[in-house]
Amino acid sequence: MLDDALHHPRGKDGRAPDVFRAGAWVPMRAYPNDEEVDFAVVGTGAGGGTLACRLAEQGFKVVAFDAGAWWRPLEEFASDETHQAKLFWTDERICDGDNPLQLGTNNSGKAVGGGTVHFAMVSLRFRPEWFRSRSLLGYGADWPLDWREMWRYYEQVENALKIAGPISYPWGPPRPRYPYRAHELNAAALVLARGAEAMGIRWTETPLATLSAPRGLAHPCVYRGFCVSGCATNAKQSALVTWIPRALQAGAEVRDLAMVGRVATNAAGRVNGVEYLREGRWQFQRAKNVVVAGYAIETPRLLLMSATSQYPDGLANSSGLVGKNLMAQSNQAVYGTLDEEIRWYKGPPSLAITEHWNYTDTGKDFFGGYAYMSQGPLPEVWAAAQTKRGLWGEALAGEMQKYNHQAGLKIVGEMLPQERNRVTLADEKDQYGLPVARVTYSWCDNDRRLIAHSLDFMEQALAAAGARDIWRETDDTCHLNGTARMGDDPATSVVNADCRSWDIPNLWICDGSVFPTVGGVNPSLTIQAIACRTAERIALLAARGEL
């Protein structure tokens, strides 16, 4: 039911779904498999969707592939947590290590638009020093990018998504005011504000990629609260309703339900196209360049699966780093009960934020930083948090009865890159006949210290805001980055600052995989900013004849 998109590809025969009009279609350019297009882009999320759009707008011939479905949000997104699991990447993945990750919901999307279709819309810039965290802050690795250049691309993305945020942002160097006004705060956000003020730290309205004023055919957010289950009104500025429609207009083709299983290479060692499974048969699209943008698990998986006798360890892997340095972000929380009714199911889940511990370097016994935000879990997610702490029976029922009086503070915390945290190929095969990813993850001492610091601080803040019966959610993570890091040195990185493979000059990687470090903010804005930069760099290189 409501799952036709999972079974029948929609981007074909010269047309694609019009996500803004029920039942309508928009024209889409169609390239034959044997036409050598300029770019085959694998993945259409924050990285691939953005890059496909910007490349097409600069005149390149682009075909983008996504393993997921092309949804019509206005007609097919129910207000229901269970049903909307259709947006998640729920194919099997095996998780091990000392702290096995939980995947599928808050970190893996499978749809045209990728994870942005169900992300929480939190749109934050990196702290400038993080781009040189090794040199300036003494940990992790330096990025090959300059923050001042990134500041320009952040602004470009914030405008493209009409981010709703505060007039002046309390942390970091000046940035322009956000394009759309900040959203009204719900009670859960006001609890964060109370606590921050009691602790003497600053807080602000979270910059969010959901409309606070009309835009085109989309009306402002109605505060229905099902954001991480997919937005049924198009207020959420996902890639599905922003970059993808723009990409089509600029002449790109997007193929949904198209699982790329191999990036092909020729005798010269250059890539020459992609093998993909669509409508029951493996096909081959020729391309002058291939961009891998499958996020931090699927990207290394595809590079490893594409191994040849010339590249026995997988593509772009002369450094041996493909799949390594996987970084989740810590996502611990404190929750408590307030006398007032909070009803945190209303509005976007994270309307208020403090980045205090991202921008303060004193009073820490760890490297890195964290932001924390107000919370609004719906019943299934909230029950999962309770069962993870071992509650069941009457204890669970009693705790769930307090639902409308709960408030919580949750971090997005920096975890350090470690080579032992990695993606490899398992022997087991998935429904496409491809080896499933094995994801190995263990926290390091620094990760544990950051988490402990955040929980202590947030517990004080939540108590100061008037909460009682406070408890700690100690083992959650979110977001996935690393596994194909960018850098200045081919020996210690997979791609250069332009997201271009050191080993194979017509192979590019453009998603969260390229992050050398993750910082303490949600990664989507940075991924999109990097994609915008990469597109401009590619155009420049093409103009110079250096592609």
Next chain:
Amino acid sequence: MTHARNTRYPGYDVLNKRGTPSWDDATRAVIDERLATPREPQFFNAVQWLAVVHLCRCIVPQADAEPVVPLAALLDAKLTKNAGDGYRDARLPPTRDAWLIGLAAVDAESRSQFDLPFSSLERPRQHALLEQMQRGDMHHDAWQGMPSKLFFTKRLLHDICSAYYSHPHSWSEIGFGGPANPRGYVRMYFDRRDPWEAAEADPGVEDKARKENRRAR
């Protein structure tokens, strides 16, 4: 059990909003299908079904209160569909296998300690066994090497509780607004609610809330 479910929101029923601007067609279709979940098992056999029904009663005792949430049936439907979670702890087999092994192991543990299958035990003994499983203190061969503690947390609690809290009656129980498209919400501040949200009863004046909740639509 035939008593009404304990709630701070007497008379509130999310389903009363089915025909209001809080529900769209997609949501109506999805919830209608869930409410029509077949009551007879398709995935579990008769022996497994007995154990599942009793496990569900222990984990979510209020599911049997009125109006009943057919929890075991929801779980059976989930396993029939075999939709994955998107990850698997390497120490666990795939979801269906984990359930089949786990159910056999629960009965094996129960028989070896009490000479009875799990479903024939008194509730306190059932609880004691579950607590033992939660501690990871079960090592019968029937577990086939699967850690009982992980099965308890990642399958038993996770699958049963997510099924329960996917049912509209559980939303009414905890005062959740439920589906909310296209109307959404207007009043966001402390102690404020829209007329279509649940009214919480103050002790002693439940009737006032009950009256307001009849209009919550």
